Amino acid sequence: RYTDRFTEVSRKIKCSIKSYPVLGHAYLFASRDGASRMRSFEMFGREAIKNGGLTNLWMGGKYYVAVVDPVDLEFIMKTSLEKDEVMRFARNFIGNGIIFAPVPIWRLRRKILAPTFSPKNLNSFVPIFAHQSSVMAHQLQDIEGKGRCSVWKYLNTYAMDSVCETALGVKVNAQENSDQPFMKAFEDICSLIAMRMVQPWLYPNAVYRLLPYNTDFEEYKRIVFDFIGKIIKSKRKTMKEDTEQKKGTNDIRTFLELITEASGGDRGYSDEELQEETLVLVMAGTDTSAVGASFTVCMLARHPDIQERAYEELKEVFGDSNRPLTSEDLPRLKYLDAIIRETLRLYPPVPIIVRSVEKEITLPSGVTLVPGCGVLVHIWGTHRNPRYWGDDADQFRPERFLEPLKHPAAFIPFSFGPRNCLGYQYAMMSMKTAVATILRKYRISLPGKLDGVDVANTPLTVSFDVMMKDVDRFTVQLEKRIK
Numbered sequence: 001r002y003t004d005r006f007t008e009v010s011r012k013i014k015c016s017i018k019s020y021p022v023l024g025h026a027y028l029f030a031s032r033d034g035a036s037r038m039r040s041f042e043m044f045g046r047e048a049i050k051n052g053g054l055t056n057l058w059m060g061g062k063y064y065v066a067v068v069d070p071v072d073l074e075f076i077m078k079t080s081l082e083k084d085e086v087m088r089f090a091r092n093f094i095g096n097g098i099i100f101a102p103v104p105i106w107r108l109r110r111k112i113l114a115p116t117f118s119p120k121n122l123n124s125f126v127p128i129f130a131h132q133s134s135v136m137a138h139q140l141q142d143i144e145g146k147g148r149c150s151v152w153k154y155l156n157t158y159a160m161d162s163v164c165e166t167a168l169g170v171k172v173n174a175q176e177n178s179d180q181p182f183m184k185a186f187e188d189i190c191s192l193i194a195m196r197m198v199q200p201w202l203y204p205n206a207v208y209r210l211l212p213y214n215t216d217f218e219e220y221k222r223i224v225f226d227f228i229g230k231i232i233k234s235k236r237k238t239m240k241e242d243t244e245q246k247k248g249t250n251d252i253r254t255f256l257e258l259i260t261e262a263s264g265g266d267r268g269y270s271d272e273e274l275q276e277e278t279l280v281l282v283m284a285g286t287d288t289s290a291v292g293a294s295f296t297v298c299m300l301a302r303h304p305d306i307q308e309r310a311y312e313e314l315k316e317v318f319g320d321s322n323r324p325l326t327s328e329d330l331p332r333l334k335y336l337d338a339i340i341r342e343t344l345r346l347y348p349p350v351p352i353i354v355r356s357v358e359k360e361i362t363l364p365s366g367v368t369l370v371p372g373c374g375v376l377v378h379i380w381g382t383h384r385n386p387r388y389w390g391d392d393a394d395q396f397r398p399e400r401f402l403e404p405l406k407h408p409a410a411f412i413p414f415s416f417g418p419r420n421c422l423g424y425q426y427a428m429m430s431m432k433t434a435v436a437t438i439l440r441k442y443r444i445s446l447p448g449k450l451d452g453v454d455v456a457n458t459p460l461t462v463s464f465d466v467m468m469k470d471v472d473r474f475t476v477q478l479e480k481r482i483k
């Protein structure tokens with residue numbers, strides 16, 4: 001009966017991509033390869049653009065409406081706060097942490113976590129971003145002048161060190177010891193989750209448990225939880241004293257301290273709940289901003305004129321001084337801000353999110369969605385919708401962010417509405433600090449041609465592993481700038 005209702009909805013929406021009985025469109029996602037998964041998602045984004053904002057996607061018998069129109073999206077993001085059931089595969093990993101939690105749990109956790117992202121707290125983190133990015137700039141000497149090299153490891157460990165120090169008050173020194181089993185395990189588990197989400201034949205637990213993927217999943221999960229568990233245990237011991245000592249001083253209060261206190265101190269979150277929330281912060285905060293900063297570095301390498309303009313802006317703010325960046329410098333770096341936003345538009349670190357329709361809703365475009373429908377919020381497609389970005393929507397042009405947006409939900413790398421990303425400003429500050437620090441020290445480039453291919457003008461090949469990543473692992477050339 002439900003399927004009949006979904007079929008009825010889907011008939012009102014155009015989709016020229018062939019779907020088969022039982023499989024639906026899942027045959028397009030059968031490969032293990034993340035780049036192939038992303039190509040299929042891009043195809044649905046383009047199809048929705050062609051059809052005026054919506055298209056259908058059948059994942060086996062499960063129906064999704066894919067949306068790339070900001071007017072419909074604004075409505076959906078304000079009315080449908082529940083995550084789609086397909087996120088249960090991510091929930092198997094991080095439990096009821098705020099990001100995938102059902103709405104009643106989410107409301108409580110959001111209330112506790114939100115105040116910790118106040119401007120005062122965020123500004124107090126900037127010296128940590130500045131210090132950690134100077135460590136990164138130093139580490140990058142390893143690849144300076146060595147031709148094409150990946151910057152991923154450097155930016156990922158920078159993000160890890162910054163998040164752990166700001167959120168948990170723990171120095172993990174990932175930059176100096178970059179072989180962190182936690183980071184590799186996290187990357188691999190994301191890949192497994194992404195694959196299971198798009199392959200309905202892997203949905204039943206009875207099937208999945210028989211496959212080697214499940215053994216890997218459990219092993220990666222163990223590594224990740226061991227890491228987080230150790231941190232929490234050590235912090236629980238010292239936190240009480242730390243908090244007492246910091247009272248009345250200007251010392252930085254970490255998220256972990258703030259959320260423990262806000263949720264009632266010793267009688268607040270259990271160890272397990274604190275573990276879930278901590279894991280969300282580390283998970284949501286590390287790879288996403290590392291991916292965003294790494295894509296930005298790749299874009300600067302491809303657009304030397306834009307890079308020079310950003311460097312000029314840095315010279316205006318810092319002159320010839322090597323002084324560390326401060327929180328007052330960040331709002332002055334307006335062009336760098338536009339470059340990062342333009343990068344997040346073309347290469348959103350989270351290209352797709354999925355919400356669930358709980359109550360019947362009629363979208364501004366006139367289509368009525370029934371309970372149980374999934375909504376595929378196509379961030380990648382929305383960002384390339386020519387109706388809102390013009391005919392040059394696929395071109396990298398940061399200047400577009402110096403003008404007002406055509407619609408507030410046309411640019412949604414951090415999602416939109418009451419359940420948007422809590423770390424939005426944190427991420428912008430961390431990424432800006434990292435990219436500014438690299439640019440002050442290095443010129444970023446790429447050879448014009450490689451194997452006869454015009455590198456600068458070829459779009460990056462990206463994969464979908466929950467997060468979107470460059471399959472070449474963000475490869476560029478670095479040369480030291482001579483002052």
Ligand code: HEM
Nearest residue numbers: 098099284285288289292349350414415419421422423427
């Ligand atoms: C470029 C970097 C980042 C991007 C692109 C990003 C993107 C997102 C997206 C798309 C969501 C899902 C929202 C939804 O379902 O509507 C989200 C949620 C969230 N993000 Fe971020 N994020 C970034 C960085 C961060 C950082 C640095 C933190 C924390 C330090 C953070 C914390 C969170 C939290 C707590 C949520 C869950 C919010 C909720 O469900 O209420 N994010 N983020």
